Each structure stands twice: as C-alpha cells, then as structure tokens.
Amino acid sequence: MDQLSNLGDGFLTVLTPMNMLWVVVGALLGTAVGVLPGLGSAMAVALLLPVTFSLDPIGAFIMFAGVLFGGLFGDSISGILMNTPGNSTAIAGTIEGHRMAKSGRAAQALATSAIGAFIGGIVSSILVVFFAPSLADLATLFGPEEYLALAVFAFVAISAVVGESFLRGLAALVIGLAIALVGIDAMSGASRFTGGQPELFDGIDIVVITVGLLALGEVIAVAARRGTEKENALIPSSGRLWLTRREFRLALPAWLRGTSIGVPFGVIPVGGSEVPTFLAYGAERRLASRKPGSMFGKGAIQGVAGPEAAGNATAGTAMGALLALGLPTSATAAVLLAAFRQYGLQPGPLLFDRASELVWALLASFFVGMVVLLILNLPFAPLWAQLLKVPSHYLYAGISVFAMLGIYATSSKILDLVLVLAIGLLGFAMRRYGLPVAPVLIGVILGPLAETEFRRALAVSEGDASVLVSSPIAATLYSVLVLGVAGLLIQRARARRRERARLDVAA
Amino acid sequence: MRKKRPALAALGVVVTLGLAGFAAVDASDSTTGATPRSKLTLTAPAAAGGGWDLASRELQQALRANSIVNNAQVVNVPGAGGTIGLGQFVELGADPTRLMMTGTVMEGAITVNASRVDLLDTTPIARLAEDYEVFIVPADSPFETLDDFLDAWRADPHGHAIGGGGLGGTDHLLTGLTAREADVDPAEVNYIAFAGGGEVMTALLSGTVELGVSGYNDFRDQIDAGNLRALAVSADEPVPGIDTPTFVEQGIDVALPNWRGVVAPPGISDEERDELIAIVTEATRTPEWEDALSRNRWVDSVLTGDDFGAFIREDQARVDAIIEELGL
Numbered sequence: 001m002d003q004l005s006n007l008g009d010g011f012l013t014v015l016t017p018m019n020m021l022w023v024v025v026g027a028l029l030g031t032a033v034g035v036l037p038g039l040g041s042a043m044a045v046a047l048l049l050p051v052t053f054s055l056d057p058i059g060a061f062i063m064f065a066g067v068l069f070g071g072l073f074g075d076s077i078s079g080i081l082m083n084t085p086g087n088s089t090a091i092a093g094t095i096e097g098h099r100m101a102k103s104g105r106a107a108q109a110l111a112t113s114a115i116g117a118f119i120g121g122i123v124s125s126i127l128v129v130f131f132a133p134s135l136a137d138l139a140t141l142f143g144p145e146e147y148l149a150l151a152v153f154a155f156v157a158i159s160a161v162v163g164e165s166f167l168r169g170l171a172a173l174v175i176g177l178a179i180a181l182v183g184i185d186a187m188s189g190a191s192r193f194t195g196g197q198p199e200l201f202d203g204i205d206i207v208v209i210t211v212g213l214l215a216l217g218e219v220i221a222v223a224a225r226r227g228t229e230k231e232n233a234l235i236p237s238s239g240r241l242w243l244t245r246r247e248f249r250l251a252l253p254a255w256l257r258g259t260s261i262g263v264p265f266g267v268i269p270v271g272g273s274e275v276p277t278f279l280a281y282g283a284e285r286r287l288a289s290r291k292p293g294s295m296f297g298k299g300a301i302q303g304v305a306g307p308e309a310a311g312n313a314t315a316g317t318a319m320g321a322l323l324a325l326g327l328p329t330s331a332t333a334a335v336l337l338a339a340f341r342q343y344g345l346q347p348g349p350l351l352f353d354r355a356s357e358l359v360w361a362l363l364a365s366f367f368v369g370m371v372v373l374l375i376l377n378l379p380f381a382p383l384w385a386q387l388l389k390v391p392s393h394y395l396y397a398g399i400s401v402f403a404m405l406g407i408y409a410t411s412s413k414i415l416d417l418v419l420v421l422a423i424g425l426l427g428f429a430m431r432r433y434g435l436p437v438a439p440v441l442i443g444v445i446l447g448p449l450a451e452t453e454f455r456r457a458l459a460v461s462e463g464d465a466s467v468l469v470s471s472p473i474a475a476t477l478y479s480v481l482v483l484g485v486a487g488l489l490i491q492r493a494r495a496r497r498r499e500r501a502r503l504d505v506a507a
Numbered sequence: 508m509r510k511k512r513p514a515l516a517a518l519g520v521v522v523t524l525g526l527a528g529f530a531a532v533d534a535s536d537s538t539t540g541a542t543p544r545s546k547l548t549l550t551a552p553a554a555a556g557g558g559w560d561l562a563s564r565e566l567q568q569a570l571r572a573n574s575i576v577n578n579a580q581v582v583n584v585p586g587a588g589g590t591i592g593l594g595q596f597v598e599l600g601a602d603p604t605r606l607m608m609t610g611t612v613m614e615g616a617i618t619v620n621a622s623r624v625d626l627l628d629t630t631p632i633a634r635l636a637e638d639y640e641v642f643i644v645p646a647d648s649p650f651e652t653l654d655d656f657l658d659a660w661r662a663d664p665h666g667h668a669i670g671g672g673g674l675g676g677t678d679h680l681l682t683g684l685t686a687r688e689a690d691v692d693p694a695e696v697n698y699i700a701f702a703g704g705g706e707v708m709t710a711l712l713s714g715t716v717e718l719g720v721s722g723y724n725d726f727r728d729q730i731d732a733g734n735l736r737a738l739a740v741s742a743d744e745p746v747p748g749i750d751t752p753t754f755v756e757q758g759i760d761v762a763l764p765n766w767r768g769v770v771a772p773p774g775i776s777d778e779e780r781d782e783l784i785a786i787v788t789e790a791t792r793t794p795e796w797e798d799a800l801s802r803n804r805w806v807d808s809v810l811t812g813d814d815f816g817a818f819i820r821e822d823q824a825r826v827d828a829i830i831e832e833l834g835l
Contacts, residue, residue: 046583049564140712184587186700189619189674198594201587201620326728327705334554337705338561341724344802348728412584413591456699460668460715 010364026063030070041071042331062365084215092277096303110381116308124316144457149474151450176443212420217427254302258309266317280306550607552592554585565799588616601774619675631816634768636805640741664695670716678720
C-alpha cells in the first residue's frame, strides 16, 4: 500500500497552517469565479499564475486545486438561484435546481448540489490515488470510432431533456447544431458561416453561448415579465438547510449514479464535464419517470444530485489523466498543464517519480479542499438563498454586468459582447415561444464532437465506413443503444395496449 | 442580517478605495506619458495555457523579477492562430508600451486565414528562442527509423494517417516539407488535425494515427518512459540533450524551428524601438530567462531589430510556399 503512505505524507505537507491557508484562499476564490457567469476556474488559475510564481510549487498547486474544485462548487450556485449557471458544467444541474429554488427549496437544492459535488469529487480522487496509471490506459482505448459512438449514445440518452414536445426539442437542437457550425472547419480548413470575420474563425465560444442563452436570456425574460402577474414567481426560500430523510433517500442513489457516470469521462477528451452531467440528468429523469409521482419539471432533487456529482467526478479523474498522462481533458486542465511547465514539471508517466512530494501533496489537497468546500458551502446555502430577497432589478442588473465582464475578460473581443447580446435575445425569444433551451446547448456541445470524430474515423480508414462499428467498444455502445430504444418502444406499446384494454373494459 | 452590515460596509469601502487607487494610478500613467520602462503590456495572441501564453509569462517574469520594467502585464487575445491578436495589435497605433508575442504558427495562420495584416506591418523587436518538432511513433510501431516510415509512405502516400496540430501550424508545415523532400506529393498526405499535443499523443497510443507530429517537449516524458519513439527532430543541427537524430542527419534536408519572438506596434520612432530592443535584450540575459530556456528546453536564438525583420520576411515566404503546396 505504497499509495496510502505516500498520501499520508501528502496530508502531512498539506496540513500545515500556511498550506491550509492556500487551500482556503483557493477554495474561496474558485467559488467566487464559479458564481460569476462567464468567468471560470481556467481563467482564475491563469490570472493567478504570475502571482504564484514567487510561491513554492506545492503551495501554488494546492491553491490551484482549491480554485478548480471551488469553481465547480460555485458554478451551480448562481444556476440554482437565478437560472444563470456560472459555467457550462452547471447547466444540467440548473434545470431542476432552479425549479427547486422557485418552489422555495433553494437551500435544499444548494445543499444537494454541494454534497453531490463533494461525493463525486471524493470518490474520483480516491480512484485517482489508487488507479491513476490504469485510468490513463483507458484514454488509449478510445479512437475516433469510439468517440463517435459515445457522442451518438449521448445524443439519444440525453434526448430526455428535449422536454415535452419532440418537435420543439428537435428545432432547438438544430439551432444548436447551426451555431456550432460557425468557424473554420478543423479538418479541411474551410471557413463556415464566418462572413469573413476573423473573430469568428474559432467558432463561437461555448461560454458566450451559455451565458447568452441562459444568463442574459433569463434577465431579458424577467425584465419582460415586469409588471405582469407572473412577476413574483419566486417563492422565498424557507431557509431550511437539512434535507428530510425522504429527500436524502432520493438524492443518495442519484449522487452515486452521477459519480459513476462522471468518473470515466474525466479520462477521455470529450470536452469536459458537459456530456456526463447531461447523461446523469437524462438517466435520473428516465429512472424517475418509471415510478409514479416524478418530480421532474417541478424541481426534482435527483435532477440536481446526479449532474453535480457527475461534474465533480469528471473533474477529479480529469486531474488523474493530467497527472498520469499529461493529457489536458478540460480548459482548466490545460491551464494547469501550463502551470506545471512553468515550474519545470511535465505531467506524464514520469511525474510521479520526479516530483512525488508535489503530486501526493496535490492529491491530498483534493481531499482537504473538498472538505473545506463542503464546510464553506453547507452553512452558506441558506445565506446564498437569501440572495433571492434582493429586489430582482438589482439582482439581474448585477448578473448582466458580471456576465458581460466575464465574457470580455476571457476573450477581449468586442464581437463576443455583441454575440452574447444576440444570443441572449435568441434565448428570450425561445423562452417566449416555449422552445426548450437545453437542447441548443447539447447541439453545441455534441454536434462538433460527433462531426469531427466521424470525419476523423473515415479519414483514417480512407472512407471505409465499416470501421465505425467494427471496434468492440463502439459496437457495444450501439448495441446497448438499440436495445435501450427497443425496450422503450416495447414498454410504450404495452402501456398503450393496456390503456386501450382498460378503456375497452370500461366501455 | 443586521449584524453583517458593518462587515459589508467595510468591504464596500475597501473595494471602493482599491478601485479608486487603481483609477488614480491609471490616470497618472496617462497624464505623464508612460514609457516602456514604467509600464509594458505584452499581448499573448493565444488562450491562457497555450505556447505563446507561456512564453509571454516567462518574459513577463524576467522583466518583473529584475525590475527591468516597473509594471509588466500580459493580455490574452486568443483566436485564429493568433491573427485576431495581430489584427488588434496593429490597430493600437504607435504605442511604445506594447509588445506582442509571435512565432512560426502565426506566419502559417496569416496565410491560411488570409489575414488583412501580417507581421511586416509590425515593428520587429527580437526573436527570442526556438524549439523543435518531432516525428514520433508508438513504441510498438513497425517503423524503427525515419527511413522505414518514408519507404512505406512513398509506397502508399494516403494510406498512412498522420496526426498533428491545426492546419497550417508548424506540425502541418513540417509534414508538408518532409513529404516534398521524400518525393511524396504533399497534397496526397492524409493529415488529421487535432487540438494539440495531448490529443495527438492519445491518438498515437490508441493506434488511430501511425505517425504523430508535435513539439518535442509535448512528448519528452513519453519518449523517456519508452511509450513513444522519436524518429527525427526538426532542428538544423543536433540539439544537446536530445538523442533523436535530425532530419538533415538522415538525408532529408528539412529544418523547421518553431521560433518565438516579440514585435511592437507599427509607427513607433527609432528611439522607442531601440529602447524596446534594449529592454528585451536585457531580459534575455537574466537568470530567470536562462532558467525558462532550460526548463522549457528552448534554444536561445536572439536576433534583434532589422536582422529579425529580414528573418521574418524570408521565413514568411518559405511558409507561404509550403502552404501553397499543401493546397490549403
């Protein structure tokens, strides 16, 4: 049990007053940037880099770990309270979380999200401690065919969020796919829908789309409702923090399921935590619909618990992939990779030998950071919920300012500000005409992934389409998908027959 | 709630004072006319964490730690291979307190993206350092040497998938150059673009591509750990500390350094230019910069002023010719 003694040494390093201070500073800072729409932990770490140059590497990385996980705890806070997730990782948890807040259960939603983030983070950190090298091997099992199968699987599995009307969901999905097409095509170099504007060559940043569609769209929608009867739709939170036993019993399996969905995604580069959070949401929604009295649509606690746990589990194993393989699977991981290099360290197979003190202190700081964040977040949940008492015009004015600030800070492009406003108006129009917003984001996230991997697979095989299904992983994913859909159809057909039989009897 | 008011008020006061302080400092700068020695802003035309960002922050650190410049800042303007940053930079006007990081990748992006402005629109200050690209295969690959691969490549140019960074970047350019030298039609090459060295590495390890092209540093540890095998490095002569032979040593006359350098906005006076050159030269002689070179395995390649300008002109023409052949 080398890992345990190494980790013990790591804890000894972290649990000194100075290093504990860095953990707390990082956690607070991360939570703060997480809460603000648009600003993410990647940006925070980048801004901190020059400041931390004079620190010893261990102190710096401990702080970065705090920022990373703080951001993940923080981004759901603004999502749940104001329907304006601080980052794309919190979108899935926001859908039900905000509904909980609307029905006066803001504190419970926040607590569920914090505990979910804690469980996901701890479990994945434990896995990283013991299995980091084998986790890294998982990444090498995935080629373009497997990624494509995964994307297709996610498309179908997530279709639950398409919502009540299939057609409206599909329309929203197409909007998302269209937005995702903007930019220079990485495979051929052809420019698509850029109008010759160099600012659009890299496509529209997911942060711009998220903030526009969710944060600004919501602000405009709230502004448009002013003076109407619907204006006071928010019910102030009761302030009760503790989950009832019933709530806990609903949330616990969702936390664990979310964690298990999130863990493998940290290792494979499919663009961070968005896909697993949505998958967790889809899974919870489908499971709940099997039993009577599903709360989905009205603020289901599982809809918060699953995605939040999945998001943090992904972030945890993503750190494993970064440390053991030097593979940055998310924006924050990419910045951390740069940070390692700034200290003359190269994450990868030799890091554990070359800088074992740092690595184990960093891993230990994940655990410490997670505990600190839970302690910081749980008591603050009712306090955060008080934010809803701020008159909405101040609240939403603040959101707009911070959203625009966050967008400009990440890209320094005026065009992004124009785009975020335009997408905000689109988001408002979609809300006004009852189109669901989540499928747009799914299209934006999964569309390019599916397209790129499809074309990569065919380019490598020189146009031989059979490669798409010939790999065992891809074939398994497709089979599970077909079986699942078939099962669903049979279930529906049976339900309909039973219904008809019941009607016949009644007649 | 009532109890918290004093704390909140105090916080408000602190924040306001802080902001007012910044505003005052800013205002004083603009009234006295800032000089590069008092305040220097470096544009990194890439996202935080990218290669130019790293180089900018290393330079910032060298300037700051030795008080060569009182206040050195880095601004990220990512996008389109750096051409967004370039476009904004050229429009700044003759501001002698600004520098931008640039390099080989931007030359490719300027041509591929048909950018309105190019590096000759700026005032060249100094080339700083360069590093090298490698051709690399998984440890279990049948290709033991560069020749093994080239033979197979000539026999079936399209049948060997090659993974590297974005189109028009150094990885792609090196692939094109090598193809030309090895009598393979560059337009026939099956080049698969990935988002960076990390993705190229997993594509190699998962067997998606047969050959990877990326910066030597991205793969250094994987090579040392025996997971990957380097076939050739793009330096013009053997690099101390790198065991891999160069392309030239193996009979393929290709050398493609991935250089990094800084340029100033157009229209600054000769005195201002000379002052900036002096500042940057001074920074490259600091222990911090020495340290940055050895940590990042960059090779010192300082070239300043007009010599650097002439180098850019020549290098840009070479890059354009390769891109033409690659059919981008």
